[in-house]
Amino acid sequence: MSDSPEFLHGPSDGIEEALLKPVVAVVGRPNVGKSTLVNRILGRRAAVVQDVPGVTRDRVSYDAEWSGRQFVLVDTGGWASDASGMAAMIAEQAELAISTADAVLFVVDANVGTTDEDEAVVQVLRQSHKPIVVAANKVDDARGELEAATMWNLGLGEPHPVSAIHGRGSGDLLDALIAVLPKDRTSHESSDGPRRVAIVGKPNVGKSSLLNRIARQNRVVVSDISGTTVDPVDELVTVGGTVYQFIDTAGLRKRVKEASGHEYYASLRTQAAIERAEVCVVVVDASESISDQDLRILTMVENAGRAMVIAYNKWDLTDEERRRYLEREIERDVQTYSWAPRVNISALNGRNVDKLERAIETAAEGWETRVSTGKLNAFLGRLAAAHPHPVRGGKQPRILFGTQAHNCPPTFALFTSGLFDQGYVRFIIRRLREDFGFEGTPVQVEIRPRERRGGRGRPTS
Numbered sequence: 165m166s167d168s169p170e171f172l173h174g175p176s177d178g179i180e181e182a183l184l185k186p187v188v189a190v191v192g193r194p195n196v197g198k199s200t201l202v203n204r205i206l207g208r209r210a211a212v213v214q215d216v217p218g219v220t221r222d223r224v225s226y227d228a229e230w231s232g233r234q235f236v237l238v239d240t241g242g243w244a245s246d247a248s249g250m251a252a253m254i255a256e257q258a259e260l261a262i263s264t265a266d267a268v269l270f271v272v273d274a275n276v277g278t279t280d281e282d283e284a285v286v287q288v289l290r291q292s293h294k295p296i297v298v299a300a301n302k303v304d305d306a307r308g309e310l311e312a313a314t315m316w317n318l319g320l321g322e323p324h325p326v327s328a329i330h331g332r333g334s335g336d337l338l339d340a341l342i343a344v345l346p347k348d349r350t351s352h353e354s355s356d357g358p359r360r361v362a363i364v365g366k367p368n369v370g371k372s373s374l375l376n377r378i379a380r381q382n383r384v385v386v387s388d389i390s391g392t393t394v395d396p397v398d399e400l401v402t403v404g405g406t407v408y409q410f411i412d413t414a415g416l417r418k419r420v421k422e423a424s425g426h427e428y429y430a431s432l433r434t435q436a437a438i439e440r441a442e443v444c445v446v447v448v449d450a451s452e453s454i455s456d457q458d459l460r461i462l463t464m465v466e467n468a469g470r471a472m473v474i475a476y477n478k479w480d481l482t483d484e485e486r487r488r489y490l491e492r493e494i495e496r497d498v499q500t501y502s503w504a505p506r507v508n509i510s511a512l513n514g515r516n517v518d519k520l521e522r523a524i525e526t527a528a529e530g531w532e533t534r535v536s537t538g539k540l541n542a543f544l545g546r547l548a549a550a551h552p553h554p555v556r557g558g559k560q561p562r563i564l565f566g567t568q569a570h571n572c573p574p575t576f577a578l579f580t581s582g583l584f585d586q587g588y589v590r591f592i593i594r595r596l597r598e599d600f601g602f603e604g605t606p607v608q609v610e611i612r613p614r615e616r617r618g619g620r621g622r623p624t625s
Contacts, residue, residue: 185236187267188236188269189240189268191243191268191269192243192271193272193279193281193282194243195273196271196301197271197273198239198242198271200301200328204328205338206226206228224239225239225398226239231339233342243284262294266295267294267341269341270286270289270298272301272318274300274303274315275302275308277311277314286318286320295344296320298322299323300312300315300325302329303332303333304330312324322340324340358406358408360440361411362413362444364434364444365448366461370447370449370478371413374477374509375399378410379401379410438465438468443472443528444472445473447477448477450476450486450487451481451486454490454498462501466501469573470573471528471531471605472501472605472606473506474501474506477509478511479509480513503597503603503604505523505526523604530574533571533601534574535574537566537567540566540567544563548563553585562580562582563578563579564581565578566579573607575609575610578609578610578612580611580613580614581614582613
């Protein structure tokens with residue numbers, strides 16, 4: 165990988181243009197039911213929904229399908245013309261979604277009618293010169309259709325009355341949307357797609373800032389306020405000539421069960437993002453002491469069987485004394501995860517962010533490593549000869565045969581003459597790492613004791 169600062173590229177590389185599916189941006193004022201409508205179209209509860217404005221903050225993409233046509237649905241935060249602070253950043257993300265979309269689904273509240281804010285959104289939409297479909301939401305019965313008809317005065321064509329909660333009129337709306345979408349583009353894209361990398365960690369450790377730094381663009385909303393990111397945000401980014409699908413996630417709090425409202429569902433979606441990722445970049449705040457929550461997140465990623473890179477962020481805020489204490493904390497608390505590549509970074513000024521690409525690739529290669537059965541059994545023979553299992557109860561269990569059951573993560577099945585001590589299993593894992601690498605990935609060893617033939621068929625002890 166080149167050390168040049170040009171190793172990172174944003175959407176100018178044509179990533180978004182290379183998408184096979186047409187893109188639909190869902191926009192509108194806050195709390196008109198955009199995320200609820202997105203969930204209705206998808207047929208599942210994908211977007212976080214709560215009856216308060218401002219829950220959705222970033223551009224969040226979902227794969228959707230209707231009448232055999234596939235398209236990408238981009239949920240956005242509420243747009244407001246006079247917004248300030250975080251609301252202004254949310255509005256900026258909505259405008260970016262409009263600029264990169266092939267069509268726009270404009271959601272209005274039929275019960276409220278046309279407002280000044282709706283008129284302001286219309287001005288922005290007209291400047292985009294994109295096909296626009298108007299969804300008059302919250303029409304739960306026939307009486308609401310008369311109120312929806314007043315949306316003709318927006319000058320954007322026919323308003324389609326829908327009820328995102330009940331599904332009323334959603335089919336007609338989707339038919340109208342499909343009609344304005346461009347034809348699918350053809351490509352020879354691999355079915356596997358880009359490598360999926362989840363960015364996880366506690367709230368406010370700099371996960372979104374890191375994604376923006378890697379993308380060299382403000383892809384997601386960043387704020388000092390803890391819990392800014394709610395929905396997992398998928399972004400395609402080119403790093404060192406390779407396209408990755410980065411997943412920015414909500415911060416995992418100490419007690420998920422005690423969270424309420426959108427925080428609870430955001431935590432569940434973060435856990436789901438870890439499950440569908442290949443590599444997890446665990447971001448730790450280097451300027452603060454390593455907390456129990458940091459260790460719980462590391463354990464969560466390991467238990468999920470995902471490749472892992474540990475990024476110690478905010479390195480620019482540490483002095484020599486703090487770095488010395490951090491090394492002690494790592495040696496004391498994080499030694500269990502010494503197999504994970506470590507990178508000291510600063511998302512704010514870009515320090516060592518270029519080294520993340522090599523660390524991610526190293527972890528992914530370790531995660532996908534496969535050892536042939538011949539090499540594995542030769543290794544096990546040498547290991548057993550030099551360091552046999554201790555005698556337990558007058559018996560010494562032996563390894564009869566070993567094979568790699570599967571990779572991603574590397575999992576080995578050892579057929580033995582009896583049960584093994586956990587300490588000896590850990591010793592085997594350590595020696596596997598010494599001989600075959602497996603950097604950046606958890607290694608699992610399953611002991612399968614041989615059952616006795618005849619008698620009661622009890623396994624050997």
